[in-house]
Amino acid sequence: MANQQRSEATRARILAAAAEAFAERGYDATGVAEICERAGVSKGAFYYHYQTKQALFLTLIDVWLQELNRALEQTDSDNSTVPDRVLAMSGKFQDILTSRTPQLALIMEFWTQASRDEGMRQAVLSHYRAFQQFFVDLIELGVAEGTLSPIDPAAGGQVFLSLTSGLFFQGLLDPTGADWGKVAERSTRIVLDSMRRRE
Amino acid sequence: MANQQRSEATRARILAAAAEAFAERGYDATGVAEICERAGVSKGAFYYHYQTKQALFLTLIDVWLQELNRALEQTDSDNSTVPDRVLAMSGKFQDILTSRTPQLALIMEFWTQASRDEGMRQAVLSHYRAFQQFFVDLIELGVAEGTLSPIDPAAGGQVFLSLTSGLFFQGLLDPTGADWGKVAERSTRIVLDSMRRRE
DNA sequence: GATATCATACCAACCGGTCGGTTTTCTTTA
DNA sequence: TAAAGAAAACCGACCGGTTGGTATGATATC
Numbered sequence: 001m002a003n004q005q006r007s008e009a010t011r012a013r014i015l016a017a018a019a020e021a022f023a024e025r026g027y028d029a030t031g032v033a034e035i036c037e038r039a040g041v042s043k044g045a046f047y048y049h050y051q052t053k054q055a056l057f058l059t060l061i062d063v064w065l066q067e068l069n070r071a072l073e074q075t076d077s078d079n080s081t082v083p084d085r086v087l088a089m090s091g092k093f094q095d096i097l098t099s100r101t102p103q104l105a106l107i108m109e110f111w112t113q114a115s116r117d118e119g120m121r122q123a124v125l126s127h128y129r130a131f132q133q134f135f136v137d138l139i140e141l142g143v144a145e146g147t148l149s150p151i152d153p154a155a156g157g158q159v160f161l162s163l164t165s166g167l168f169f170q171g172l173l174d175p176t177g178a179d180w181g182k183v184a185e186r187s188t189r190i191v192l193d194s195m196r197r198r199e
Numbered sequence: 200m201a202n203q204q205r206s207e208a209t210r211a212r213i214l215a216a217a218a219e220a221f222a223e224r225g226y227d228a229t230g231v232a233e234i235c236e237r238a239g240v241s242k243g244a245f246y247y248h249y250q251t252k253q254a255l256f257l258t259l260i261d262v263w264l265q266e267l268n269r270a271l272e273q274t275d276s277d278n279s280t281v282p283d284r285v286l287a288m289s290g291k292f293q294d295i296l297t298s299r300t301p302q303l304a305l306i307m308e309f310w311t312q313a314s315r316d317e318g319m320r321q322a323v324l325s326h327y328r329a330f331q332q333f334f335v336d337l338i339e340l341g342v343a344e345g346t347l348s349p350i351d352p353a354a355g356g357q358v359f360l361s362l363t364s365g366l367f368f369q370g371l372l373d374p375t376g377a378d379w380g381k382v383a384e385r386s387t388r389i390v391l392d393s394m395r396r397r398e
Numbered sequence: 399g400a401t402a403t404c405a406t407a408c409c410a411a412c413c414g415g416t417c418g419g420t421t422t423t424c425t426t427t428a
Numbered sequence: 429t430a431a432a433g434a435a436a437a438c439c440g441a442c443c444g445g446t447t448g449g450t451a452t453g454a455t456a457t458c
Contacts, residue, residue: 001422002423003422003437006422010437024315026312028225031412031413031414032415033412041438042438043415043440044437044438045437045439047414048436049437105314108311109311111372112307112308112310112311115371115372116225121373125372125373128373151389155386156389158386159362161365161369162361162362165361165369166362166366166368169310169365170327170360170361172314173310173323183354186351186354186357190358192393194393201458202456202457202458203402205404205456205457206402206403209403230446230447230448231449232446232447240405241406242448243404243406244403246448246450247402247404248403251448252448252449401456401458402456402458403457404453404454404455404456405454405455406451406452407451407453408449408451409450410450411448414443414444414446415443416442416443416444417440418439418440420437420438420439420440421436421438422436422437423436424434424436425432425433426432426433426434427432427433428432
C-alpha cells in the first residue's frame with residue numbers, strides 16, 4: 001500500500017477504536033494501550049499519529065460533530081414550510097437515539113471533559129454555537145415565509161436548542177424509559193404552537 | 200468524644216471533602232489520597248468508613264440529589280399562580296448557576312458515570328423521575344386553577360424538564376457566554392405562552 | 399482487656415508517554 | 429532498471445509516577 005494510504009488507514013483505525021472504547025468505558029478509564037489493542041496497532045504507531053491522548057480526543061470531537069452537523073443540514077434540504085421541517089426533524093429523534101447511542105454517549109464524555117478543560121471547552125463550544133445558529137436561521141426563515149410569528153429568532157433558537165439537548169440527555173440516560181420519538185414530537189408541537197403565526 | 204460521634208464526624212468530613220474534590224477535578228481524576236488530605240484523615244480511616252471509592256461516590260449521589268429535591272420543593276411553597284411560579288423559578292436560574300457551579304459539575308459527572316454503570320443509572324434515574332413528577336404536578340395544578348390550558352400534563356412537564364436540563368447543561372458549559380438568567384426567563388416565557396389559557 | 403477507630407507503610411497494577419531500533423515505501427543516482 | 433540511501437511508518441520494551449487498595453500496628457473508648 002502507498003505510504004499515504006497506509007498512514008490514513010491506521011489513523012482511521014485508531015480513531016474508530018478510540019471512539020468505541022471511549023463510548024464504552026469513558027475517556028479517563030480508557031487507556032492508550034487498550035485503544036492500540038482494539039486498533040491492532042502498536043503504541044509507537046499511536047504516538048506517531050497523535051501527539052497525546054487528548055489530541056486524539058479533540059480530533060474525535062471535531063469529526064463527530066461535523067458529522068452531526070451534516071446530518072442536520074440534510075434534513076434541512078427538503079422544501080416544505082419551517083414548522084413541518086421542524087416536526088420532521090423531531091420525528092427522526094428516535095432513530096438517532098437508537099442507532100447512534102454509543103456516539104451520543106461520547107458527547108456526554110465531551111461535555112464532562114469540556115467543563116474542566118479549556119481547550120476542549122472551546123472545541124465543543126464552537127460546534128455547539130453552529131447548532132444554535134442552525135436553529136436561529138431556521139426560525140428567521142419561518143418568520144420570513146410567514147409561517148412563524150415574528151418572535152426573537154435568538155430566543156426561539158435557544159428554546160429549540162435547549163429542548164433538543166435536554167431530550168437527548170434524557171434519552172441517553174433512560175433509553176427504554178419512554179418512546180422518545182413520540183415524546184420529542186409532542187414536545188416540539190407544544191413549543192411550535194407558541195411560535196406559529198395565528199390568523 | 201464518644202466513639203459514635205467521632206465516627207460520624209469523620210465520615211461526614213470525608214464525604215464533604217470528596218464532594219469538593221470530585222466537583223473540582225472529576226471522579227476519575229480525584230485520588231483517594233487527595234480526598235483524605237482534604238478531609239485531614241488517613242487512608243486507613245477512609246477505608247474503614249467506605250468500602251471503595253465508588254461506594255463513596257454513590258453515597259454522594261444520594262445525598263446531593265436529595266438536597267436538590269428539597270430545594271425544589273421549597274420554591275414550590277409560595278402561593279401565586281402557576282405561571283408566575285414557573286417564571287419565578289426561571290429567575291433563580293442564574294443564581295443557582297453561579298453559586299452552585301461545582302455541584303452542578305458533579306451532576307455532569309453523575310450523569311456520565313450513570314450512562315455506563317447500572318447502579319449509578321438507577322440512582323440518578325429515580326431522582327430524575329422525582330424531578331419530572333414535580334413539573335407534572337405543577338402543570339396539573341395550573342390546569343386545575345385555570346391559568347393553563349388543558350394540555351397533557353405529562354407532555355408539558357416533559358417540555359419544562361427538557362428545557363431546564365438543556366439550559367443547565369449549556370450554562371455549565373459556557374457560564375459567561377450569555378446572561379443565562381435572562382435566557383432562561385425568555386425561553387420560559389415562550390414555552391409558557393403555548394400553555395397559557397387564552398381568553 | 400476487648401473492640402472500635404484511625405495511622406503508617408507498603409504493594410501490585412496501571413498509566414501516559416518515550417525511545418532505540420526495525421520494516422516498509424519513496425527517491426535518487428548511476 | 430536496479431542498487432542504495434533517505435524518509436516515513438511502525439514496533440514493543442521500558443520509565444517515572446500514580447493509583448486504589450491492604451496489612452499491620454497504635455490509640456482511644458467501652
